[in-house]
Amino acid sequence: NKTLNLIQEKLSAGRLPQWVKYDPEIFELEIEKIFSKTWCFLAHESELKEHGSYVTRYIGNDPILVTRTKTGEIKAFLNSCTHRGAKLCTADYGNSKNLTCPYHGWTFNPDGELIGVTAGNRIYGEEMVKDEWALRPVPKLDRYAGLIFGNLDSNASSLDEYLGELKWYLDILVSRTDGGMEVLGAPQRWVVNTNWKVTAENFCADSYHALTSHRSTVEMGISPDFVSQAGFGYQLSLNNGHGLNLVLTPPGVEGPKYQGLPEELWPMFERNLNPDQLQFLENLQVHVGNCFPNLSWVSIPQSTGGDSITTFLNMRVWRPIGPDSIEICSWVMIDKEANEEYKKEASRAYIISFGPGGTLEEDDTEIWTRITESSKAVMARNKDLSYDNVLNYLMGIDRVMPIENFPGPGKAYPTWLLDTAIRNFWEQWLKMLQEN
Ligand code: FES
Ligand code: FE
Numbered sequence: 001n002k003t004l005n006l007i008q009e010k011l012s013a014g015r016l017p018q019w020v021k022y023d024p025e026i027f028e029l030e031i032e033k034i035f036s037k038t039w040c041f042l043a044h045e046s047e048l049k050e051h052g053s054y055v056t057r058y059i060g061n062d063p064i065l066v067t068r069t070k071t072g073e074i075k076a077f078l079n080s081c082t083h084r085g086a087k088l089c090t091a092d093y094g095n096s097k098n099l100t101c102p103y104h105g106w107t108f109n110p111d112g113e114l115i116g117v118t119a120g121n122r123i124y125g126e127e128m129v130k131d132e133w134a135l136r137p138v139p140k141l142d143r144y145a146g147l148i149f150g151n152l153d154s155n156a157s158s159l160d161e162y163l164g165e166l167k168w169y170l171d172i173l174v175s176r177t178d179g180g181m182e183v184l185g186a187p188q189r190w191v192v193n194t195n196w197k198v199t200a201e202n203f204c205a206d207s208y209h210a211l212t213s214h215r216s217t218v219e220m221g222i223s224p225d226f227v228s229q230a231g232f233g234y235q236l237s238l239n240n241g242h243g244l245n246l247v248l249t250p251p252g253v254e255g256p257k258y259q260g261l262p263e264e265l266w267p268m269f270e271r272n273l274n275p276d277q278l279q280f281l282e283n284l285q286v287h288v289g290n291c292f293p294n295l296s297w298v299s300i301p302q303s304t305g306g307d308s309i310t311t312f313l314n315m316r317v318w319r320p321i322g323p324d325s326i327e328i329c330s331w332v333m334i335d336k337e338a339n340e341e342y343k344k345e346a347s348r349a350y351i352i353s354f355g356p357g358g359t360l361e362e363d364d365t366e367i368w369t370r371i372t373e374s375s376k377a378v379m380a381r382n383k384d385l386s387y388d389n390v391l392n393y394l395m396g397i398d399r400v401m402p403i404e405n406f407p408g409p410g411k412a413y414p415t416w417l418l419d420t421a422i423r424n425f426w427e428q429w430l431k432m433l434q435e436n
């Protein structure tokens with residue numbers, strides 16, 4: 001508690017002890033106080049097209065099985081057999097009427113019901129009540145605009161309430177067309193030696209790094225020009241620790257209308273968004289943010305060669321494996337009604353920029369792992385109070401004030417060169433760690 005109080009004191013002064021980016025005790029506390037109590041992203045409904053479709057995911061450390069049932073319902077269970085606890089489904093995704101446990105062969109249907117027991121009657125007797133041995137459901141499961149979230153806390157407030165102010169901004173991406181979004185292919189997964197908060201704060205609101213880390217992609221004409229337009233747009237600091245940056249095209253500068261998304265979608269944008277949301281989309285370059293704790297996204301136009309510019313939506317979960325390890329699970333999405341050619345190009349644009357070997361991804365990964373390298377070593381872990389072992393989160397503090405009468409909810413700031421939304425992320429993190 002003394003430790004948390006110290007963090008609180010530093011954070012309110014725009015500083016953060018570096019050891020919070022590694023500390024194993026803090027990591028354990030995060031699993032207990034954050035990942036077992038918040039809404040965590042599991043899947044997009046387009047990944048579960050028909051009866052028997054399933055995907056396997058995680059909430060914190062808990063392996064989760066998400067299924068589509070006969071009646072079209074989506075369900076989620078602990079991916080652990082009720083017999084001895086073996087991992088029931090070991091595939092990433094698939095379609096199967098039933099799932100059979102690899103250990104002793106118990107079989108469950110997509111509703112989670114135990115429907116078959118190897119040599120059942122002979123060993124457990126006719127009277128075995130199979131109903132008692134159904135898979136254990138995730139306590140809370142809900143959807144927003146096709147995005148499926150689970151919560152391990154049965155007393156949690158609703159997903160709608162949790163997303164809160166973020167919905168208005170998320171809608172610009174996921175609710176703008178009649179059919180919503182569609183996941184292209186299966187998500188990619190890879191492990192990176194860093195801490196989940198390092199990556200979450202980067203997407204939440206650290207577009208500052210694009211001026212340096214991603215400068216070469218601007219110089220080559222692959223990415224939008226964040227450099228000469230530095231800071232033009234807004235930063236949003238939202239309830240429950242959510243945050244995002246809207247990078248916009250400044251007036252007088254030529255930029256692709258509606259991020260260069262296919263024209264057949266434009267009438268839908270006009271139909272589904274309100275005039276304020278529509279105006280943001282019209283001038284949007286990059287929409288990047290983080291839904292607390294660990295769901296991030298970026299919507300960014302990328303050149304795939306020549307003059308062609310293609311925009312995709314990349315959503316990603318930073319799954320915490322340990323204090324110095326995450327697994328990135330990364331989806332590429334596009335509006336369901338976009339033409340097939342555009343979808344193919346969007347996949348390509350994602351792969352070469354934000355896929356595991358993408359140019360922008362490589363820029364970031366290198367930095368993230370080095371942050372962890374120093375955060376887990378001796379000097380950065382020094383908790384001696386006489387040694388001011390902190391990092392700088394001061395950008396804009398007490399200097400840049402929220403805009404009055406901004407059309408969207410939450411606190412909006414007139415530039416994205418700010419640490420305000422990142423401090424909001426860390427404040428929510430601390431608040432949850434302090435809760436009993
Ligand atoms: Fe699954 Fe025994 S652990 S059948
Ligand atoms: Fe980056």
